[in-house]
Amino acid sequence: MKKDIVLKINGEEREVTVESRQTLLDVLRNHLGLTGTKEGCGNGNCGTCTVLIDGKAVSSCLIFAVETEGHEILTIEGLAQPGKIHPVQKAFIEEGAIQCGFCSPGMILTAKAFLDTNPHPTEAEARQAIAGNLCRCTGYDKIVRAILKVGAKTL
Amino acid sequence: MQNFEYFAPRSLPEALALLENTGQKVKILAGGTDLIAQLHAGRAQPAIIIDIKNIPELNRLGWDADKSLHIGAAVPISTVVDFPYFQQRFGMLHQGCSLIGSTRVRNRATIGGNVCNAAPSADSAPALLCLGTKAFVANSRGTRVVPMLDIFRGPGKTSLAANELLVELEIPAPPAHSAGCYLRHTPREEMDIAVVGVAAFLVLAPHSKTCQEARIALGAVAPTPIRVPTTEALLAGNSLNKELITQVAEKTAEAASPISDIRSSAEYRRELVRVLTRRALKAACVSLDIQIESGD
Numbered sequence A: 001m002k003k004d005i006v007l008k009i010n011g012e013e014r015e016v017t018v019e020s021r022q023t024l025l026d027v028l029r030n031h032l033g034l035t036g037t038k039e040g041c042g043n044g045n046c047g048t049c050t051v052l053i054d055g056k057a058v059s060s061c062l063i064f065a066v067e068t069e070g071h072e073i074l075t076i077e078g079l080a081q082p083g084k085i086h087p088v089q090k091a092f093i094e095e096g097a098i099q100c101g102f103c104s105p106g107m108i109l110t111a112k113a114f115l116d117t118n119p120h121p122t123e124a125e126a127r128q129a130i131a132g133n134l135c136r137c138t139g140y141d142k143i144v145r146a147i148l149k150v151g152a153k154t155l
Numbered sequence B: 001m002q003n004f005e006y007f008a009p010r011s012l013p014e015a016l017a018l019l020e021n022t023g024q025k026v027k028i029l030a031g032g033t034d035l036i037a038q039l040h041a042g043r044a045q046p047a048i049i050i051d052i053k054n055i056p057e058l059n060r061l062g063w064d065a066d067k068s069l070h071i072g073a074a075v076p077i078s079t080v081v082d083f084p085y086f087q088q089r090f091g092m093l094h095q096g097c098s099l100i101g102s103t104r105v106r107n108r109a110t111i112g113g114n115v116c117n118a119a120p121s122a123d124s125a126p127a128l129l130c131l132g133t134k135a136f137v138a139n140s141r142g143t144r145v146v147p148m149l150d151i152f153r154g155p156g157k158t159s160l161a162a163n164e165l166l167v168e169l170e171i172p173a174p175p176a177h178s179a180g181c182y183l184r185h186t187p188r189e190e191m192d193i194a195v196v197g198v199a200a201f202l203v204l205a206p207h208s209k210t211c212q213e214a215r216i217a218l219g220a221v222a223p224t225p226i227r228v229p230t231t232e233a234l235l236a237g238n239s240l241n242k243e244l245i246t247q248v249a250e251k252t253a254e255a256a257s258p259i260s261d262i263r264s265s266a267e268y269r270r271e272l273v274r275v276l277t278r279r280a281l282k283a284a285c286v287s288l289d290i291q292i293e294s295g296d
C-alpha cells in the first residue's frame, strides 16, 4: 500500500513514496530530512509539530501525508528568505523568546499565521492565538512580547 | 498504526459506491482530529479510509433563501465560524464551535466530525440540538433527513449505518425574538474537554417578556447530548424572571444523569448543570433585552 505522491513544500515540489498511514510529520522528518518540525505529544495537543497548509496552522501529527497532495505546505525551514530571517523570527530572537527551542518552530509558524490575519493584535488575542502551543521554558511572556513587537512594528 | 488503503473520492456518488462495497472495515476521514488520534492509540483499526475533503457536495457552505444555513460535512470549523452572519444568527453555535480545541484543531476539524464522533461532551452538539438542526444522511440509494437528536445513540455511537455518510447539516433560521447561549465548564480555559456543557435557547412572544418556547440541551451528563423537555415546559408560556430561572436551573440539574469519572464527580456535574443553566438562561435574557436581577 505504498503510494508515490508529490508534495509542495516550501515552494518546491518533492516526490516521496509513502504508506497511507504515515503522518505528514513523519514524512517531513524521516523522508525529507526537514527536522525543524518537532514531535511532542503526537495527538494534537502540544503544537510542536505545527506547519502551515495553505497559510493555516495545523498539527502535522494529525494529518496523513497523502491528504496534503495539491496543497502548499510551509515548514519552519521555508520561512526565512535567503539572507533574511522573517520578522517573527527576528522578534523571537530579540525578545529572548527561545530557550531550549523545542517549541519555537511551532510557536513561530503559529504566530506568523496569526499575524497574517490579525496584524495588530491585543495581548489577549496574542495569548489566545498560542493557547494550543505548549512551552516548558519561557513562561510565555517573552513569546507574547515578541508577537506584539511584530504587530507594533508594522503599524 | 496498522496500514490501510486510502481513497479520496472526488464526487458523492463515487464515495457512496465505495462505502457500499467496503462494508464494516471502513472509516470516514473528515478533519481527522478525532480519528487520527484514535488510530494512533490503536482504538480504531480500519482496513480502508475514505477521505471526504475533496467531495464538492460536502464542501458546501451557504444560506438558503429562507435563511437556513447548510454546512457541508467537510467544511472546517474555522471557515464556519468566520462565515458572514454566522455569529449574528447562531450566536450559541458560534460559542460552541469556537471552544473546540485550538486554532490548529479548528482549521481541520469539522462540525460533522464532532457530531459523528458522538462524544457526550461534543461542544457543538447542545447548540445544534437547540437550533433544530437536521442532518442529511446518504447512502448509494438515496438521502434521508434525520433530526439531530436521532443521530446520537451512545458514547461514540450514531444511528448512521455502515454504508451511510453525513452529507450536510441544515440549521433553520432562528425565529424572531429569540436568543441562545452555550456555556461549558473546563478546568483550563483552552484545550480541554467539557466537564459539563449547557445550551439554553429562548423564544419570546412578540412585544413581551413572556417565553413562548424554550429549549435546553446538555452535554457530558448522559451517554449522549440530551434535550431537557421537562424544564423547557416550565419556561414556555411564563414570564421570565429570577425565580423562574432559579427553579428551571434546579429542575434541569435534577433531570441530568451524570456519571463520576476522571474529570468530575457526578455530584459536581449536577451542581455545574444548575449553575450553568442559570447563567445561560440569564445570558439569553440579556440578549433579548430582559434584565434579570443578578446573583452569580
Ligand SMILES: Cc1cc2nc3c(=O)[nH]c(=O)nc-3n(C[C@H](O)[C@H](O)[C@H](O)COP(=O)(O)OP(=O)(O)OC[C@H]3O[C@@H](n4cnc5c(N)ncnc54)[C@H](O)[C@@H]3O)c2cc1C
Binding pocket: A043, A044, A045, B027, B028, B029, B030, B031, B032, B033, B034, B035, B036, B037, B052, B073, B099, B100, B101, B102, B105, B108, B109, B110, B111, B112, B113, B114, B115, B116, B117, B121, B122, B123, B124, B160, B164, B165, B166, B167, B191, B192, B193, B194
Ligand atoms: C487537541 C484537541 C482538542 C480538542 N478539543 C475539543 C473540544 O474542546 N471540544 C470538542 O467537542 N472536541 C474537541 N476535540 C475533538 C475533535 O477535534 C472534534 O470532535 C472535531 O469536531 C472532529 O471533527 P473531524 O472533522 O476532525 O472528525 P474526524 O476525526 O475526521 O472524524 C470523527 C469521527 O466521525 C466520523 N465521521 C466524520 N465525518 C463523517 C461523515 N461525514 N459521515 C459519517 N461519519 C463521519 C469519522 O469516521 C470518525 O469516526 C479536540 C481534539 C483535539 C485533537
Ligand code: FES
Binding pocket: A038, A039, A040, A041, A042, A043, A044, A045, A046, A047, A048, A049, A050, A059, A060, A061, A062
Ligand atoms: S506533536 Fe502534534 S500537536 Fe503535539
Ligand code: FES
Binding pocket: A097, A098, A099, A100, A101, A102, A103, A104, A134, A135, A136, A137, A138
Ligand atoms: S523554549 Fe523550550 S519549550 Fe519553549
